[in-house]
Each structure stands twice: as structure tokens, then as C-alpha cells.
Amino acid sequence: MANDPIAVKALAFDLGKVIFDFDYNIALDKLRGRINVDPATILASIYANDFGLDFEQGLVNGEQFFLRFRQDYDARLDYAEFAVIWSDIFTPNNDIIALAGRLRSCFPLHLISNINELHFAHLYRLYPQVFGLFDSLILSYQVKAVKPQEKIYAALRAACGCDYADIVYIDDRADLIRESSKLGLVSLQFTSFGDLVADLQKLDVID
Numbered sequence: 001m002a003n004d005p006i007a008v009k010a011l012a013f014d015l016g017k018v019i020f021d022f023d024y025n026i027a028l029d030k031l032r033g034r035i036n037v038d039p040a041t042i043l044a045s046i047y048a049n050d051f052g053l054d055f056e057q058g059l060v061n062g063e064q065f066f067l068r069f070r071q072d073y074d075a076r077l078d079y080a081e082f083a084v085i086w087s088d089i090f091t092p093n094n095d096i097i098a099l100a101g102r103l104r105s106c107f108p109l110h111l112i113s114n115i116n117e118l119h120f121a122h123l124y125r126l127y128p129q130v131f132g133l134f135d136s137l138i139l140s141y142q143v144k145a146v147k148p149q150e151k152i153y154a155a156l157r158a159a160c161g162c163d164y165a166d167i168v169y170i171d172d173r174a175d176l177i178r179e180s181s182k183l184g185l186v187s188l189q190f191t192s193f194g195d196l197v198a199d200l201q202k203l204d205v206i207d
Contacts, residue, residue, distance in 0.1 A: 006186055008205055009166040011103060012138075012156055015113035017172040018190050019097060019130065020090040020123065030085045036074040045072075055116040058141035062118045087122035092130065095193040100133045103206070112138040112156050112169070114146045135159070147171075148179035168203060170196065 016022055024046060028039035035042075045051035051072075055065040066079045075082070100109055111134045113120075120139060124131055131137060136159035138152060145151035153164070160167050164184035171177055172190045180187045188199045200206045 006168075006203055007166055008107065008168055008186070008203060009162040010108045010110060010160040010168070011205070012110040012112050012160070012167055012169045012185075013096075013100065013134075014171040014173075014176075014190070015111055015115060015123075018093065018170060019100070019111070020092055020127075022090045024089060026089045027085050031075065031077075034076045037072075042073060052116065053146065056114045056140045057146050058117070058144045062116070065116070065118075083118050083122075087118050090119070090123060092127060093193075096190075096196070097130055097133070099193070099197070104133050107205070108135045108160065110134055110136045110138060110156060110159055112147070112152065114140045117141050147176050150183065153180060153183055153185070168200075168205060 013019055024043060025039070028042060032039070042051075052065065054060050055062075060068075062083060063079055066082050069075055069082070070077075077085075103109060111131070120141070136156075138156045138159060140146045140152060143152050143155045145155075147153070156167070156169075157164055165186065167185050168188060169180050169185040170188045170190050171180070174189055177187045177189045186203065188196065190196055197206065
């Protein structure tokens with residue numbers, strides 16, 4: 001028997017590596033000579049040891065995160081300088097932004113992101129029109145939970161006003177796709193613009 005068709009009622013996009021690309025090396029290159037640690041060590045702390053996860057979860061604020069960064073990596077700069085350097089690492093994915101602009105005429109769109117307050121403030125200041133595409137912004141530092149914790153997905157479900165099974169969720173990380181699928185979201189891993197379009201066509205979201 002064929003599976004029942006999916007009744008898509010809302011779409012949810014991740015931010016990092018989907019709506020915006022980012023590269024911490026941009027910031028670390030600017031910090032060379034102002035820290036006494038190899039930048040590769042900091043990258044390993046971010047990706048392997050979850051350095052900054054509590055910042056994304058809203059458990060510490062920007063200044064508290066900076067003080068820890070300065071202490072751990074012997075950084076020689078003030079908070080205002082750090083906030084600019086640490087945040088200026090993003091580039092818009094214009095194909096995905098244009099696609100979201102098309103989709104919003106047919107579906108409610110929502111943004112769900114593990115993001116800290118510095119990065120969000122920076123992006124919102126530069127790209128308010130991008131954030132205006134979305135009916136709600138589910139931001140980890142505001143929700144006090146990070147993906148894949150169920151609390152942040154529950155906030156998305158509440159914002160969408162429908163069941164998980166009616167939400168198409170797009171994220172670049174395979175681990176988050178696996179966990180969101182367990183909750184029942186229609187989860188699509190973003191690997192390229194063309195593949196995402198093909199996946200949405202299979203769901204009859206776009207022609």
C-alpha cells in the first residue's frame with residue numbers, strides 16, 4: 001500500500017549552512033597575533049568540545065562568553081572588538097533566500113537555529129529583509145535549548161500550530177536530521193540547492 005501523502009502545513013529552515021554560510025576561520029584569521037593559541041585548537045574546541053554551546057543555549061551572555069574566551073585563549077582585545085570579529089563570519093546563501101521568498105507565498109515559513117545573541121544581532125542588523133521572510137524565529141539562545149533537544153522543536157511546533165508530521169524541516173546536519181525524524185518531522189538534509197529543490201518537488205511543495 002502506498003504511503004499517505006504528506007499534508008505540508010509549514011516549512012522550517014535552519015540558519016547556519018542553509019540560509020547563511022559561515023566560517024570561523026574568518027574570525028580566527030583576524031585574531032592571529034592577538035591570541036596565544038593555535039586557531040586549530042579553538043576550532044577543535046568549538047566543534048569537538050562544544051565550546052560556546054552554553055552561549056548558544058542562552059545560559060551565558062555575550063560578555064560572559066568573551067571573558068571566558070579571553071581567559072582560555074589569552075586574547076588581547078576588548079569586548080567591542082571581539083563582538084565584531086566573532087560575528088563577521090557569515091555570507092548569505094542567495095539561492096536559498098530566493099527560494100524562501102517564493103515559498104512564503106504558499107506556506108508559513110519558520111526559522112529554527114542554534115545561534116548565540118552576538119551572531120543573531122549582527123545578522124539581523126545586516127539582513128533584516130531575510131528575517132522578514134519568516135513567520136517566527138525559533139532561536140536557541142531565546143528558547144534556552146539547542147537542537148536536538150526536544151524543547152526547541154516543541155517551540156517550533158507551537159509556532160507552526162500543527163503536528164510535527166505536517167512540518168518540513170530543512171537542516172544541513174545529518175545528526176540533527178536523524179533526531180528530528182524521530183519526532184516525526186518531515187526532515188530534509190540540505191546538501192545543495194539543486195538537491196533541496198528536488199526533495200521539495202517530491203513532496204509537492206514546489207513544481
